[in-house]
Amino acid sequence: MIRVPIACAFALLGLTGCASAIFDVGRTETVLPLSRAWVDGRTVEYVTTDISDASMATMMGANHVPRLADAVRALPGQSLLERVYKFPKAEQISIFQSAPNPLGPENRDKSYSPLWRVVMVHWASPALVRELQSE
Numbered sequence: 043m044i045r046v047p048i049a050c051a052f053a054l055l056g057l058t059g060c061a062s063a064i065f066d067v068g069r070t071e072t073v074l075p076l077s078r079a080w081v082d083g084r085t086v087e088y089v090t091t092d093i094s095d096a097s098m099a100t101m102m103g104a105n106h107v108p109r110l111a112d113a114v115r116a117l118p119g120q121s122l123l124e125r126v127y128k129f130p131k132a133e134q135i136s137i138f139q140s141a142p143n144p145l146g147p148e149n150r151d152k153s154y155s156p157l158w159r160v161v162m163v164h165w166a167s168p169a170l171v172r173e174l175q176s177e
Contacts, residue, residue: 075103079126079136080175086141098160110157123159125177130162134173 074089093099094110127137138158142149165171 077102077136079138080134081138081141082177083175085135086138088138095160121159122155123157124153124155125161126158127161127163127174127177130164133165133171137174137177139177 074091076087076089078085078087080086090102090104092105092107092110093102094106094108096106096108098104099106125139129136140151140154142154143151163174
């Protein structure tokens, strides 16, 4: 069994609901690309279905959804977004700020959000490049 923190749970639930209305679920399947990232020194696997930035959506093969950017302004003075650190030269896999713990309906991490704000990591000096495993 693969345990996957879902990148955008709401979108995935919507996608599943739409798929059952359009397709005979018993005779089809949907395959989503699985990605890997670090969270506090451990690797996790995840699925991304929707991204607000057009170029990132193209890179990840996800739906471009500009309205997701509105989540930043959802609450005055607060953000619903978690940070995800990406490496533009593919030096390593991503790093997440948090992940559900444990995965599923028993999650106790109240700070976790499936909505992300991407932070691009650029190394100031090639001599400093090393694998980072946590925020």
